[in-house]
Amino acid sequence: MLKDEKGNLRLLVSPDLRKIVQGDDWAYLDPLLVDLQDRAKLQPADLFKQLSSLGVGPLVAHEVGKELPPKLRDLPQRFIDLDAKPKPKPD
Secondary structure (H helix, E strand, O other), rough: OOOOOOOOOEOOEEHHHHHOOOOHHHHHHHHHHHHHHHHHHHHHHHHHHHHHOOOOOOOOOOOOOOOOHHHHHHHHHHEEEEHHOOOOOOO
16 A cells, blocks of 8 residues: 555555455455555545554554665556456356
C-alpha cells in the first residue's frame, strides 16, 4: 500500500499472487482484496491507519514512513495494482 500526498492509496500485489495463494485460500483472500479496494476508495485514511498498524495475521505492515527506505524503493515496480490482480483459475 502506498499513499500519495493527496491521501490516495495504491494497493499493490505480487504479480505471482495466483501462484502464492492457491486453492481454497482464494475463498478467504479474494473477498478481502475486494473489501480493501472498496475501502481504499471510500475510507482511504482509515484504511491506511488500520493497515499500517498490523503486526500479525495474513497482512503485516513492514515499513511505514513518508518515503520508502532505500531497500524498498524498487518494490513498487515489482508489484502490480490490486485492480489488475491475477484471478484464480477455475477448478
